[in-house]
Amino acid sequence: MKVTPEDARKLNLPPECVNKTPSGETFVKSNLQKGILPEILEELIAARKRAKADLKASTLIALLPSEFPDNRLYCYVQEAKDPLEKAVLDGRQLALKISANSVYGFTGATVGQLPCIEISSSVTSYGRQMIEHTKKLVEDKFTTVGGYEHTAEVIYGDTDSVMVQFGVSNVETAMNLGREAAEYISGTFTKPIKLEFEKVYYPYLLISKKRYAGLLWTNSQKFDKMDTKGIETVRRDNCLLVKNLVNDCLHKILINRDIPGAVQYVKNTISDLLMNRMDLSLLVITKGLTKTGDDYEVKAAHVELAERMRKRDAATAPNVGDRVPYVIVKAAKGAKAYEKSEDPIYVLENNIPIDPNYYLENQISKPLLRIFEPILKNAEKELLKGSHTRSISISTPSNSGIMKFAKKQLSCIGCKALLSDADKTLCSHCKGREAELYCKTVSQVSDLEELFGRLWTQCQECQGSLHQDVLCTSRDCPIFYRRKKAQKDMAEAKRQLGRWNF
Template identity: 85%
Template sequence: MNTGNSRKRSAAATPSPQQQQKHHAVMEEEDLDEDVFLEETLLQYEEDSQVLRELEESNAIKERLQKWKRPSLSQAYIAQTQSISFQQLEIDYIIAASHKELLPNSSGQAAILRIFGVTKEGNSVCCHVHGFEPYFYISCPPGMGPDDISRFHQILEGRMREANRNSNAPKFVRRIEVVQKRSIMYYQQQASQSFLKIVVALPTMVTSCRGILDRGIQIDGLGMKSFLTYESNVLFALRFMIDCNIVGGNWIEVPVGKYKKAARNLSYCQLEFDCLYSDLISHSPEGEYSKMAPFRILSFDIECAGRKGHFPEPTQDPVIQVANLVTLQGQDQPLIRNVMTLKSCSPIVGVDIMSFDTEKEVLRAWRDLIREVDPDIIIGYNICNFDLPYLIRRAEVLGMAEFPMLGRIRNSRVRVKDATFSSRQHGTRESKEITIEGRVQFDLFQAVQRDYKLSSYSLNSVSAHFLNEQKEDVHHSIISDLQNGNAETRRRLAVYCLKDAYLPQRLLDKLMFIYNYVEMARVTGVPISFLLSRGQSIKVLSQLLRKAKQKDLVIPNAKQAGSEQGTFEGATVLEARAGFYEKPIATLDFASLYPSIMMAYNLCYCTLVTPEEVRKLNLPPECVNKTPSGETFVKSTLQKGILPEILEELLTARKRAKADLKEATDPRVKAVLDGRQLALKISANSVYGFTGATVGQLPCLEISSSVTSYGRQMIEHTKKLVEDKFTVLGGYEHNAEVIYGDTDSVMVQFGVPTVEEAMKLGREAADYISGTFIKPIKLEFEKIYYPYLLISKKRYAGLLWTNPDKHDKMDAKGIETVRRDNCLLVKNLVTECLYKILVDRDVPGAVQYVKNTISDLLLNRMDLSLLVITKGLTKTGDDYEVKTAHVELAERMRKVG
C-alpha cells in the first residue's frame, strides 16, 4: 500500500488554508457556530490540557487539528437560505423546558427529540424536535360522553399525582381525545369504535399511567374498572419515528424557514437547530435518498500493560497505546492513521504518532481526537465489552473527571450500564451498555457473532476466515516487555495495535455491514443501534405498528393477547429411509413456506375469529378458512390481514431489489441492493417466529400453530402426490419414492439413472404439485443429490448438482463435519470418509481409512494429545472412549453403505 499517496489524497479532501480563510471572514461577520465552536474548543484545551496548550504554538498541532476537522459549512447553510437535508443515524430524547418560540402555548417540561446525522457534504447535524407528545390508547367504555371523559381525566390526573409524589410536574395527563380505532386482535364486523387517546406530559408517565389503569381506577357509576392499554409499551423515540414516517438511517429534510438556529449550542455538531415535528420531511429511501452520507467512521484499539499471567484490569493496569483509523463511508483508504503512545515511539510510514509522558495525557489526547474528528460511528473489536469500559474505568481510577465526555453533547458524560441480553437463540450474555450520545457504536465482534456461525470468534480467526489476513504476531505476555523496552520495541507494539484497529475496518468493508445494517434499519424501520443491541422481535413490531397505524388499528399491550400460554406443534420431519443412494435424488422445496402459508390463508391477528364469534356471527363457510389445527380465520374478501400485507410488500420489494441488482453496475448501488434483498428475506422469515414467541410482544399461537399445521399437511400431501403420480402404472419408467423430507422439502428418488432425467422429472413434479396449492404457495425444483448418503433425520451428505454437467460441491448437513462441538480430528476424519464414499465411491476404502487412522493414533499417543481436543478426552481423560466413537461411526457408515 502506498501510504504516501493516500496521505496526499486525504490532504486534498480537507479544505485548503485559503478556503478556510475565506469562510473565516464570512463567519466573523455572521458570528457563526463554526467560530464559536473553534473558540470553545480552544478554551477547553486551556482548561484541561496543559501539554496541548504548550503545543498549541506548534504548527504540527495546528495542522493535525485541521486534518481532523470536518469540512466547513457552506455559505448557504451559514446564511440559512437552504433547507437542511441529512441522513439520520441516531434518535434519542431529553427532558427540558418547552421551546418558547416554537410552542408559545406550552409550558413546563417536555420531551425533546434529538436527531443526529450527516449532510451529503459531510457536516454533522443535531436537530432538536419539539412538540411531539407521548401517548397511548385505551378502549372507551360504552356510553362515555364528554363530561364523563373530563371527569375521568380528573381522576386519572389525581391518581398520577399520587403515584408520582416526588414529581413537581404541573400536569401529568395533558389531554384525552376520543379517536376512532379498532383493536388488531380478532376479526370484527364494525368498522371502528371509540378509543381514548391519553396524551401525557413525559414519556415515563406512559408506564406509570398504564400501571394505574391496569390495576383499575374508581369511576362514578361504573365502579372499579381496569383497562387494557394499547401501544403503551412503544419506546418514545420509536413512536416518534413511526408517527413521522421515519425509518432507521433515512434522509430527513427541514425546509428553509422551518428551523431555528439554536441560540446556544448544546452539542458539538456543526449544524444545530430546533424545529417542530410537523415540519420534518421524511424521505423514503429511494433514488437519491437511498444513498449514504459520508459518515466518519472511527476504528480504534487499545493496548494495556497487563501483569504477567493476568488479564488486564483497569484498576491496576495502565493503557499504553491507542490506535485510531478514521475512514469516510464509501472511501477505501483511511483519512487518518494515528497512534497515541505512552513514552516515545519510532516513526511508522504514513502514520501520525503522538507520544506522551503520562497515561493521563494519552487518554486526554484520545478524548480530544473524538471531539475533533467527531466520528458518527465508532467501531472496533469487542469495544463494547472491553476497550470502551476499560478506558472509562481507567480514567475514573486516574481521577480524570473530564475524560468520559465522548458524546456530541457538551458537558455530558457517557453512561455505562450493566446489561444482560438473553434469548433462546443466543443464550444469556452479560454485557456492558455504553451510551455515547449522538454516535453509533458498532462492535464487529457482536456483529460477526450475530450474523455468522464460526468455530472461533477471535479477531485473529475471524480475519483469517474472511480476509485471509492475520493479526500481527505479538503475544500478550510480551506486551509489557515491549512497552518497557525502547522506542523501537514500542514501535512494534504500535504496529500491532494499528493492525487491530485496521482489521475491524476491513471486516466492516468486506462484509458490507454498513450497507446491510442501514438497509435492515430502513426495511424494518428501527434505529440502527437496535440492530445490534436488541432482538428480532422489535423489527417485526416496528413494521406491525407502522402498518396498523395506516389502517387505524391499535395493538393491545396484553402479554397473552388472544392465546393461552404454552407450546405448539412444529413441522413434520418425514421418516428418513437411511441408505446410500447411487441414483440421483431430486430435492423439491417450498419457496418461503411459512410466509406463503400466511399469505395464502390470510392468517393474521385481525382475521382470527374466536369459536364463540364463529357461532355468533354465523359467517358463511365460503368466507372463512378452518385451519388443520382447528382455528378459524376470515378470508381476505371480508378483511385483509395485515401480516399477509406486510409479507407481500416484503417479498415484492425483494423481487424488485433482486431485479434492480441484476441491472445495477455501480458497486455501491449493488451493495445497497444486495443488503436490501437480504434484509427483506430475513424480515419475511421472522414474522412467523414473532407470532409464536410466547414471551414476546404480541404472541398469537393460533397463528403460529395454524402455520405449522398447514405446513405439515402440505408436506404429507406432496409426498403422497409424488408417490401416486410418478409410478409405472401412471406411465413412468419407475415408481418414485420419497426417501426423506424436512419441514418444506422432499427428497425424491425417481428411479432414473442420470442427473438430467432426474432434473426433468423434478421440474415436472414441482409444477404439477404447485398447481394443487393456493397462490402464492409454490413448490420448486431446487437441486439433485447424486450420490446421496442419508444417515438419519437431519443428517445427510451428497454431491450437489444444479446443472447436469458437473456437480457443484459436496454438501453435508448435521454431520460431524459441520458441527462445532467436535475436535478437528473427528471433523477431518469424517470429511475424508465422506469424500471417499461420495466422490471415490469406495465405501470399504472409507472404513479401512478410519481404522488405519485410529490404529496409527493408538501407536502414537503424543500425536493424539496434540491433535485431539475432544469433549471425550478432556472430560473423562480416557481417550479410548473417543476412539470407540470413531469406530462406531465407521461401522454405521459401512452398514448404511
C-alpha cells in the first residue's frame, strides 16, 4: 500500500513499517497492510505455476532389474501428454503470464482507469537492482577460487531473467549449477520473490540485446527445440526468403554444427536470387494498411501500391485494415522503394523483373551479417561478395513499357534463334532434333500439369472440398502465388506445344 512521507508522519508509522524503493517511493509493508494488487498478482503467479506444472507433468515409471527374479532389463517409460491438452495448458500459462504482466503495464500508463507511476517505476528499479544483485552473487560465488571448475559470468540480463555462462561443456553439469545458483540467490530475496532455474542454451548465439538463438534444453538427454528471440525467423515484416534463409542457417550452425555448409547455403541462395531462380512467393513482403494514404506522413511502399491498385480496379484494391502484399521490381536508377512496389499477381501476369539487389541489400544482408559476424572473420566479404554475385539474370517484360510497341517474332524452340515468317517451330539447324525437342516439350507440359494439380489439390484440401473450384485469394499464403505461377507456366508450355505441326 502506497504512502507519502507526510502520511507516514500523520499515522505515526515507525520507519520499520515503511519500505522505501530504489526509485525513492514509499509503501507500507505487507505485515501492516497488504495491497490488493499484490494479492491479485500472487493468485495469477500461483495459477501460472500450477499450469506450467501440469504442462510438464508426465507419468514416469522406473523399473529396476533387481526387483525381478529373471534379471530382465527394463527401461524408463515416459507417457507423453495429448498434443491438444499440451496446447491448451501452454495457452493457459501464457494467458496468465500476460495477465500478470498487464498489471505492471496499466500502472505505468499516463492515461486510463488505474494509473500509478510510483508502482511501475518501483518495479523497474527493483528489477534492475535484483539483476545487479544476482550478477554480483553469481560472479562472487561460482569461481575457481571457490572450488568450481570455471569462473561464472553473467552475459545477459533483461527484465526478470539472467543468463549465466558457467564455462562447462556438459549440459547436465550446467543444469546442476543453474539449480544451485537459483536456490542460493532465492534465499537472499524477500518472499514471495524467487529465482527459478528455467533452461540451458547449448550452443548459444548472443547477437545483441533481445536478439539471440540457441538450442533449448530442459533435460540433459535431448534438446527441446531451437529457440530464437528477436531474429527474423519470428518477425512478420520480412519476406519468406529471409525467414527460411535465417532459420536454415541457424539449423546448420546450431544443430548440424556445419558452419562451412551454412556459408555455402547462403552463397547458393544469393546466386539463385540474382539469377532469377527464386520462387516469387518467397519474395512477397506483407504490411498492414492501417489508414488511408493521405494520413501517412511519409510515403510507404504498400500505401503507394494500394493507391495504384485502386486506380486500376477499385473493386479489388485493398482497404484500410487489410494486409497489402507486394514485391520490389526493377525501375529507373535512383527510384525510391515506394515507387518500385508492385502487386505480385500483376508481376506474374506481365513478367515484370524483380529487383534482386534490393532484396540482397535491404532484406537479406543485415540479418545474415548479424548471425555470421560473431562466427566469421570477415562475414560481409565472405557472404556478399565473390563469384556467386557476379552473374545476374533479369526477365523481360511481356507487354509493358517499350514492349507495347515492339514487333513480336517467334523464336526457335531449340536454340531460341529468331525464325523467318515461313518457320513456326524450329530453325534449319534444329530440324534434325525435332523428335527430341518435341518429347522435351511434352515432358515440360506434363511436369507443369502435375505440379499445378498438386497445388490445386492442396488448396482444395485447405478450403475443405475436393469437388469444387478453388476460390481462395489469400495473398498471405505462399501456395497461392506458386499455384498462379504454375498455372501461367503451364499455359505458356501448352502454347509452345501448340506450335508443333503434328
